[in-house]
Amino acid sequence: MERGRRKGRGMRTATLFLVLVFMFMAMVSAAEERRDADDVAVGDGGKDEAFEKRFLKLWSDGGGGDEEDHLRWYGDDDEYDDDDVEQEYGDNIMLGGARCPRPRPTKKRKRNLVRVDDFGAAGDGCADDTEAVANAWEKACSLKDAVFVVTANRRYKVGPIRFMGPCKERLVILIHGTIVAPEEPSEWDPRSPRLWLLFGGLVGARIQGGGVIDGSGSKWWANSCKIDRSKPCKAAPTAVTIDSCSGVRVRSLHIQNAQQMHLTVSRSRWVRLDKLAITAPGDSPNTDGIHVAESTAVTITSCRIGTGDDCVSISNASFAVKMRGIVCDPGHGISTGSLGQGGSYAAVEGVSLDNARIARAQNGVRIKTWQGGAGYVRNVWFSNVLVDDVDHPIIIDQFYCDQKTPCANQSTNVQVSNVLYRNITGTSRRAEAIKFACSDAVPCSDIVLSNINLLREDGSEVQTVCNCAMGFDYEPVRPAADCLRNSACDGGGDKKVGGEEPKAPPLHTEL
DSSP, X not given: OHHHHHHHHHHHHHHHHHHHHHHHHHXXXXXXXXXXXXXXXXXXXXXHHHHHXXXXXXXXXXXXXXXXXXXXXXXXXXXXXXXXXHHHTTSEEXXXXXXOSSOOOOOEEEOEEEEGGGGTOOOEEEEEOHHHHHHHHHHHHTSTTEEEEEOTTOEEEOOSEEEEOOOOSSOEEEXXXXXXXXXXXXXXXXXXXXXXXXXXXXXXXXXXXXXXXXXXXXXXXHTOTTTOTTSOOOOOOEEEEEESOBSOEEESOEEESOSSOSEEEESOEEEEEESOEEEOOTTOTTOOSEEEESOEEEEEEEEEEEOSSOSEEEOSSEEXXXXXXXXXXXXXXXXXXXXXXXXXXXXXXXXXXXXXXXXXXXXXXXXXXXXXXXEEEEEEEEEEEEEEEEEEEEEEETXXXXXXXXXXXXXXXXXXXXXXXXXXXXXXXSSEEEEEEOOXXXXXXXXXXXXXXXXXXXXXXXXXXXXXXXXXXXXXXXXXXXXXXXXXXXXXXXXXXXXXXXXXXXXXXXX
């Protein structure tokens, strides 16, 4: 019996122990729930602050050390929408929130708005707003997260001006209105004969806004030696120059009637030009649309260009230039060069054009070099190009001569090699639709044609003319380019273009 009582006390003790264990576990759980509730109400300040700092660091400098990522803060992958800046530039600009497990209030990054109007700009198209714009720029450049605003529906008359960096991080230049140059060349500041709007030394800035930059170039054109041959040839300003910049993006602007070139990218890296409209009359002299010089990793996309000279020209010391979605109508085509003028050394490599339409133009896709130069053009790719009413849809001209007097024949030239033409179709004004006028001393090599279909506007056949050009054609190529397969320097074509002792000066496509 005593044994039974001891057994019952043991069972009660075990039961009590289990009850105490369950009660302890419940208390622990409740305490955790209270801490969780506190977290939802007020958050863990230290942890959230640390997370936010890490997030902002990733956003601002790419997460670490890679210079190219740092310069792409503007969001090439659409992670940061430029339109947000334009829609909210008057108040706050949204940075974006971290993806936390619990809802948190949306945080916005305060933008520092700098309007040119607030610095005394009249915006009536008559008063000189140069000083006001310069003062506004100085302020914007000194502020982080600044938005420099040219107000919509107003015209700001501005003379030569320098928008110089370095500036603080995340600068946005919103051109909503119109910036117009003085009409009279006599009003121009003689200290800046070649520049109008210069953006220099900027890192990661964006220039955008849907506004207009008007060079008022008509009186400059009238004084050009190409319009009036009795006048001396003089330099004229470039409308917009991007110089010594990194990671700059220019988008959604209309640049028109430049005094000479419209937009130049020089001595810069990782520049992106997107959705630009560039226009000038077809007879305006030397009004190249986009000119690239001494720059690397330049991307030009979705641009409509119609001017009196090259729609795009790529000159010396330019590498990795990519063009896509280009409309050139009218103009002188899309050109690599000119290169080698005055016996200079030139180097251009890694140029590509994909998906373009070229209409009412002197040339389609062109490489042009002067005799007497040195260096190379190589690894160039032209693909998916539609040509309409073009003199020479495909041309390499190593006898380029853009001057009043004929150029003397010389024994050196810039070497052209590894050039691919693929999927080029349309109509040619001239019978010589494809023209490879290469140097006898430095022949063109590794020229490849693939899937070419060119005809005259009336449907009649055209021809390929070669001089010292070597390569091959494959897949359907019309007109046939058998002359590329002949290694003899006379090319095997119907006639020789250029040469050491021509009977008459060659007809160059520029003149």
